[in-house]
Amino acid sequence: xxxxxxxxxxxxxxxxxxxxxxxxxxxxxxxxxxxxxxxxxxxxxxxxxxxxxxxxxxxxxxxxxxxxxxxxxxxxxxxxxxxxxxxxxxxxxxxxxxxxxxxxxxxxxxxxxxxxxxxxxxxxxxxxx
Amino acid sequence: xxxxxxxxxxxxxxxxxxxxxxxxxxxxxxxxxxxxxxxxxxxxxxxxxxxxxxxxxxxxxxxxxxxxxxxxxxxxxxxxxxxxxxxxxxxxxxxxxxxxxxxxxxxxxxxxxxxxxxxxxxxxxxxxxxxxxxxxxxxxxxxxxxxxxxxxxxxxxxxxxxxxxxxxxxxxxxxxxxxxxxxxxxxxxxxxxxxxxxxxxxxxxxxxxxxxxxxxxxxxxxxxxxxxxxxxxxxxxxxxxxxxxxxxxxxxxxxxxxxxxxxxxxxxxxxxxxxxxxxxxxxxxxxxxxxxxxxxxxxxxxxxxxxxxxxxxxxxxxxxxxxxxxxxxxxxxxxxxxxxxxxxxxxxxxxxxxxxxxxxxxxxxxxxxxxxxxxxxxxxxxxxxxxxxxxxxxxxxxxxxxxxxxxxxxxxxxxxxxxxxxxxxxxxxxxxxxxxxxxxxxxxxxxxxxxxxxxxxxxxxxxxxxxxxxxxxxxxxxxxxxxxxxxxxxxxxxxxxxxxxxxxxxxxxxxxxxxxxxxxxxxxxxxxxxxxxxxxxxxxxxxxxxxxxxxxxxxxxxxxxxxxxxxxxxxxxxxxxxxxxxxxxxxxxxxxxxxxxxxxxxxxxxxxxxxxxxxxxxxxxxxxxxxxxxxxxxxxxxxxxxxxxxxxxxxxxxxxxxxxxxxxxxxxxxxxxxxxxxxxx
Numbered sequence: 001x002x003x004x005x006x007x008x009x010x011x012x013x014x015x016x017x018x019x020x021x022x023x024x025x026x027x028x029x030x031x032x033x034x035x036x037x038x039x040x041x042x043x044x045x046x047x048x049x050x051x052x053x054x055x056x057x058x059x060x061x062x063x064x065x066x067x068x069x070x071x072x073x074x075x076x077x078x079x080x081x082x083x084x085x086x087x088x089x090x091x092x093x094x095x096x097x098x099x100x101x102x103x104x105x106x107x108x109x110x111x112x113x114x115x116x117x118x119x120x121x122x123x124x125x126x127x128x129x
Numbered sequence: 130x131x132x133x134x135x136x137x138x139x140x141x142x143x144x145x146x147x148x149x150x151x152x153x154x155x156x157x158x159x160x161x162x163x164x165x166x167x168x169x170x171x172x173x174x175x176x177x178x179x180x181x182x183x184x185x186x187x188x189x190x191x192x193x194x195x196x197x198x199x200x201x202x203x204x205x206x207x208x209x210x211x212x213x214x215x216x217x218x219x220x221x222x223x224x225x226x227x228x229x230x231x232x233x234x235x236x237x238x239x240x241x242x243x244x245x246x247x248x249x250x251x252x253x254x255x256x257x258x259x260x261x262x263x264x265x266x267x268x269x270x271x272x273x274x275x276x277x278x279x280x281x282x283x284x285x286x287x288x289x290x291x292x293x294x295x296x297x298x299x300x301x302x303x304x305x306x307x308x309x310x311x312x313x314x315x316x317x318x319x320x321x322x323x324x325x326x327x328x329x330x331x332x333x334x335x336x337x338x339x340x341x342x343x344x345x346x347x348x349x350x351x352x353x354x355x356x357x358x359x360x361x362x363x364x365x366x367x368x369x370x371x372x373x374x375x376x377x378x379x380x381x382x383x384x385x386x387x388x389x390x391x392x393x394x395x396x397x398x399x400x401x402x403x404x405x406x407x408x409x410x411x412x413x414x415x416x417x418x419x420x421x422x423x424x425x426x427x428x429x430x431x432x433x434x435x436x437x438x439x440x441x442x443x444x445x446x447x448x449x450x451x452x453x454x455x456x457x458x459x460x461x462x463x464x465x466x467x468x469x470x471x472x473x474x475x476x477x478x479x480x481x482x483x484x485x486x487x488x489x490x491x492x493x494x495x496x497x498x499x500x501x502x503x504x505x506x507x508x509x510x511x512x513x514x515x516x517x518x519x520x521x522x523x524x525x526x527x528x529x530x531x532x533x534x535x536x537x538x539x540x541x542x543x544x545x546x547x548x549x550x551x552x553x554x555x556x557x558x559x560x561x562x563x564x565x566x567x568x569x570x571x572x573x574x575x576x577x578x579x580x581x582x583x584x585x586x587x588x589x590x591x592x593x594x595x596x597x598x599x600x601x602x603x604x605x606x607x608x609x610x611x612x613x614x615x616x617x618x619x620x621x622x623x624x625x626x627x628x629x630x631x632x633x634x635x636x637x638x639x640x641x642x643x644x645x646x647x648x649x650x651x652x653x654x655x656x657x658x659x660x661x662x663x664x665x666x667x668x669x670x671x672x673x674x675x676x677x678x679x680x681x682x683x684x685x686x687x688x689x690x691x692x693x694x695x696x697x698x699x700x701x702x703x704x705x706x707x708x709x710x711x712x713x714x715x716x717x718x719x720x721x722x723x724x725x726x727x728x729x730x731x732x733x734x735x736x737x738x739x740x741x742x743x744x745x746x747x748x749x750x751x752x753x754x755x756x757x758x759x760x761x762x763x764x765x766x767x768x769x770x771x772x773x774x775x776x777x778x779x780x781x782x783x784x785x786x787x788x789x790x791x792x793x794x795x796x797x798x799x800x801x802x803x804x805x806x807x808x809x810x
Contacts, residue, residue, distance in 0.1 A: 018439055018449065021504035076440065081456075082470040084389065085463035087284040087328040095390050099435055107441035 005032065005067060008074035008104075009041055012050040017104045020048045024100035029059035034067040045100050061093030063101065076108040134158060138749075139193045139221045139349070140386025141165055141397050141404045141458075142324070148184045150197040150216040150226075151175060157745065159256055159401045162224050162289075162322065165389075166254060166405060166459035169289045169324035172247030175216065175228065177201045177240055182214055192383035192749075193349055194219035212238060221344050224322040232310040242306040244320070248289040250280040252459035253404070254467055265460075269301045276304065285463055286327035294319040326458075334389055356382045360421050361792045363761075366785030369719050373757045376723035380754035381414070381422060389458070393432040395425065396754075399727055399747030406456040406471075408433055408478035409541060410752050412485050417692060417755030419492050420762050420792050426489040427498050433482060434505040436471055438512075443530040444468045450505075450512030452478040454536070467534050474536040475543070476517055476527045477565050479509045480572035487575030490583075491769045494795035499583040507584075510576045510593065513569050519559045523596075523603055524620065525569050528559035540565055541690075542633075542668065546675060547682035548619050551629050553674030556621035563616045564633040566604050567640030573597035574641075601642050614650040616643075630654060630670035632690050638697025648701040655694055656706045656810075663734020664717045665691045665710060678731035678741075685743055688714055688725040689752035692759040699763045704779035708807040711760040712781040718757065725753040761789070765801045769794060778803030 011017070030041040042056040065073075069088055072078040080102055083089045091098050136145045142164040146152045152160050152173035162170035175182060182199035189195055196217045200210040211234035218226040232238040250263070265282025275292035276299050295318035297304040308316045326334040344352075356378070363374045384396035388406070397403065398410040411433070415425040438451035445468045457469030468474075483506055490499050499506075519526035529535035536543050540562040548562060549555050577593035580586040608616045610628045617626035618633055635655050637643050643651060654660055659670045662678075665686035669676050677684045691710050698707040717740040718725045727747035729740045747753070765787070766777030773796050780787060782805040791798040 019504075023501070023504075076442065079442075079445070079465065079470055081390070082463050082465050084328075084334065085285070085326075085458055085470060087286055087326075087334065090328050091390075098390060103439045105440060107447075108443065 004071040004075045005041075009043075009052045012043070012104060013052055015049075017050060020045060020050070020100060020103050022047055024096060024103065026060035026094060026097050026100070027056060027058065028097040028101055029056070029062045030070070031062060031064040032067040032070050033065070039067065043101065043104075045097075050104065059093065061091060061095065061097035063089060063091050063098065065089035074105060076106040080105070134160070135187055135189075135195060135197075136400060137193050137195050137218065137220050138383055138400060138404070140384060140394075142220055142224075142386075143400055143404055144170075144218070144220050144224060145401055146173070148187060148197075149175075149182050149199055150184075150218065151181070159253060161251075162220070162324065163253055163401075163404065164324045165326060166252060166457050166462070167287055167324070167326075168251040168253065168256070169248055169287070170224070170246070170291075170322060171249040171251065172245050174245045175214070176243045176245075177212065177214065177230065179241070179243070185213075191219075191350065191353065192379055193221055194346065212240070219346055221346065221349050224324070226320045226322075227317060228320065229315055229317040230308070230310060231315045232312060235312050237312060238310045240308055240310060240316075242308060242316075242318075243303060244305075245303040246276060246278075246291055247302065248278040248280070250287050250460070252461050253402070254457050254459050254461050254469065271299050271301070273299075275299070276301070282460070282464075285460065286325075288323075288325040288327060290323040290325065292321045294321075353379070353382050356422070359424075359793075362790045363788070364790070365787040367715075367783075367787070369715055369723075370757075370761070370784055370787065372723040373715055373718045373725075374761065376718075377754040377757050378421070380724060380749040381418060381425070381751065384749060384751050384754070388432065388456070391432055391435055393428040393435075395429045395432050396751040399750030399753070401747075402745070403747055403750075405458070406432075406453075408452045408454050409475055409481065412452075412478060412481045413689060413693070414751040414755040416481075416485055416488060417689070417752065417759035417762075419488060420767050420794070421758050423489070423493060423793055426485060426493075427495065430482065430486055430489070430498065430502060433478070434502050437505050437508060438473055445472055446474040446530050446535055448473065448512060448516040450479065450508035450510075451516065452482045452509060454478060454539075468531055472535075474527075474529060474531070474539050475541075476525050476539045477541060477568055479512050479517070480525070480565070480568040482506070482509050483572035483576050483579075484568065487579055490579065492794045494772075496583050499579050503584055506576065506579065507589075510572065513572065514596075517569075520561075520624070522624070523600055524561040525565045526559035526561045528622075540633075542682035544681045544683075546680075547668075548627060549629060549673070549675045549683075550627050551673050556619060556627045558622050560619050560621060560627075562619040562633060563604075563608050564636035564640075566600065566608070567637040567642045570597050570600050570604070570642045571640040573600070601644075604642055605644060605647070609647070614647075615654050616651070629673055630659065632660060632666045632668050632687075632694065635666060635690070635694030635697055638701050639693050640697075641700065643701070645701065648703070652698055652701065652703040652706050655698065656709055661709075662686055662731050664713050664729070664740045666694055667731040668728075679743060681728075681743075684731040685728040686717075686731050686740070687728045687753075688717075688756040689727075689750075692756035692763070695760055695763045699766065699779070705807055705809070707763055708779055708781040709809045711764050712783055712809050714756060714760055715784070721748070724749055725756055726750060727753055761787075765789060765803055767792065767801060772796065774799045774801075776801040776803075779807050780805040781807050781809045783809065 028043045032039040042053045044051040145160045161168040180201045185198040199214040215229040270277040278289045280287045385394040398407040411429045415429040436453045438447040453471040454475035456471040461467040462469040517525040527539035573593040577590040580590040618629040618631045619627040669683045675683045695707040695710040727750040768775045780803040784805045787803045789801045
């Protein structure tokens with residue numbers, strides 16, 4: 001069965017993520033409620049390098065939510081800020097870690113740039129004698 | 130505020146009531162207590178023995194505090210009133226009202242004081258759409274001294290808690306106080322209203338992250354005093370200028386708010402409709418206010434940098450490097466029915482971010498901030514080439530990807546009909562408006578300066594300068610309307626000119642993309658009869674098919690627009706033209722008690738004699754409060770120059786003598802003096 005959360009956490013240590021400015025360093029503990037248990041993940045960021053572990057001693061910030069919503073966040077389908085406003089996630093501690101997390105999230109849509117550029121080139125081609 | 134409404138505010142928390150302090154649903158005006166885009170109080174009406182009150186006067190004390198003096202009954206028969214009422218209210222972390230009832234008679238007065246209370250938790254972003262039905266559940270809880278009104282939808286919880294210090298009989302619709310007041314005596318109660326945004330563990334979303342929650346009235350007064358003390362002191366012979374200057378400083382202080390997830394304080398765009406963060410507005414305001422309240426710039430830059438786009442998202446129109454357009458906190462944003470948490474649909478905020486960082490460094494010498502924001506600034510510059518150049522021909526274009534709720538026009542004139550051909554037709558997409566190309570040009574040059582000065586990247590600096598030079602050449606070829614001798618408003622989706630004359634050309638002077646030999650013609654257009662109303666430069670020229678003096682972006686006058694136009698005119702040496710605009714704006718401000726609204730009507734000055742109000746215009750509005758400040762900078766000719774402040778005044782005769790003392794910057798504090806010598810037409 002697809003597990004976006006698992007995929008997300010296994011992708012990050014391979015460097016498969018956007019560049020993270022070095023102001024974002026520290027550890028984010030992610031508590032995910034699933035059924036009646038809580039899964040813990042530790043996301044440690046240092047110099048654009050991301051490490052993931054299931055066990056650690058300290059965290060600079062804690063993010064808590066349901067795993068179902070977290071699956072959607074890490075798939076890029078829902079937004080962190082909206083979830084905060086809904087009260088569906090809570091964050092405590094150093095809020096920069098929340099932004100570090102946001103940097104790591106994938107996109108959803110496709111950039112229109114290429115498509116529209118094609119159109120532009122066609123027009124330019126047509127305009128030439 | 131306008132038309133008999135009274136408002137008090139503290140950033141994005143504000144109360145709009147009628148002249149007697151009552152709040153009732155009102156068409157066309159968002160009345161109530163609002164915070165973070167949610168209406169926490171929608172009904173708040175006071176009666177004495179079933180009778181409503183009439184206002185004698187309203188005492189506007191501070192931006193966050195006001196007092197109403199009232200008597201029972203209708204205006205026709207209150208002359209012999211033996212009872213009067215004072216409502217003293219203020220807003221900050223909470224909303225507070227002290228109600229005092231005075232008995233001026235010779236007998237004891239038996240009075241039933243009734244306060245109707247209601248909360249509809251309406252979302253300010255969709256408040257004008259009555260078809261929007263609330264899907265959540267409203268309920269209430271009553272305790273001995275409080276009424277708690279609650280709205281719940283899944284994990285989204287909002288609550289209004291009204292408590293009183295006096296014994297009351299409390300029901301779901303309000304509070305009743307049965308009192309007997311002795312002759313020459315009084316009765317009073319304090320009402321305290323908490324607006325709560327509750328997280329999943331029932332604590333307020335703002336409590337964990339907002340140190341502002343504990344601010345009381347004394348602290349707010351002190352903050353305001355310190356804010357005013359830090360600003361340069363203005364003195365001189367023009368009371369008009371002085372009044373406008375003080376009003377601007379106070380309004381900028383009043384409009385600052387703190388976001389949920391950051392500690393920075395930046396002004397919201399304006400009351401009542403835009404009492405939230407707009408990227409463009411906050412940047413332009415910080416630019417206008419740099420010589421006066423420089424602290425707005427680093428707060429704005431850090432704040433927007435932390436919200437900068439990191440990924441592609443069609444719904445939010447997010448792209449890596451893009452600076453957000455609008456952040457909303459209401460129910461529609463929370464449930465992603467609207468894309469506002471945050472929404473990225475503007476193309477000018479991103480280049481303007483770079484412009485502000487550079488201008489701030491030139492004033493402050495704060496290279497640490499330039500270093501701190503290197504990544505964000507490079508990302509913004511990259512966005513211009515990688516994402517904004519939709520057509521691959523070197524311009525910044527826009528075409529919305531969110532076709533349901535995205536903005537069609539993503540420049541500052543963002544209403545649907547703002548960009549049109551002279552005959553009124555609307556151009557195809559994508560569109561590239563002229564002023565944004567100027568911003569991009571300026572951003573590249575300023576980015577080059579920062580790359581060389583701070584980032585130690587001369588290769589990037591060379592490339593940006595080369596690109597800027599190419600952009601200038603290309604722009605002057607493609608946008609110049611030869612027969613009219615001005616720049617086209619935009620290019621359409623086929624690359625053809627939208628050859629409409631508009632105020633946008635004034636911003637091009639500010640950005641410096643205009644060759645000197647063309648600047649004279651642009652200046653002529655700007656203060657010519659078709660664009661200049663006598664009060665200011667209109668958004669759209671008279672004679673254009675969509676021109677309408679009461680059209681939002683198609684004929685009204687926007688003070689902020691005028692302030693940047695004046696700055697641009699001065700840059701190219703058109704001191705008289707700049708002074709003309711500055712003087713007329715300061716004069717216009719007097720018709721609004723020194724507080725320029727977001728915009729006013731574009732009627733000819735000779736026709737109306739005064740600047741005609743636009744119904745529902747924003748006031749206070751951050752970049753309108755900033756306009757007199759930038760105009761003052763422009764008239765005094767203030768420019769940071771190699772570590773010192775250059776002063777080169779060109780003051781209109783009518784303003785007499787002006788002294789601005791203790792202007793902050795990398796030089797410490799410096800004074801500027803000027804005498805009005807410029808004759809204005």
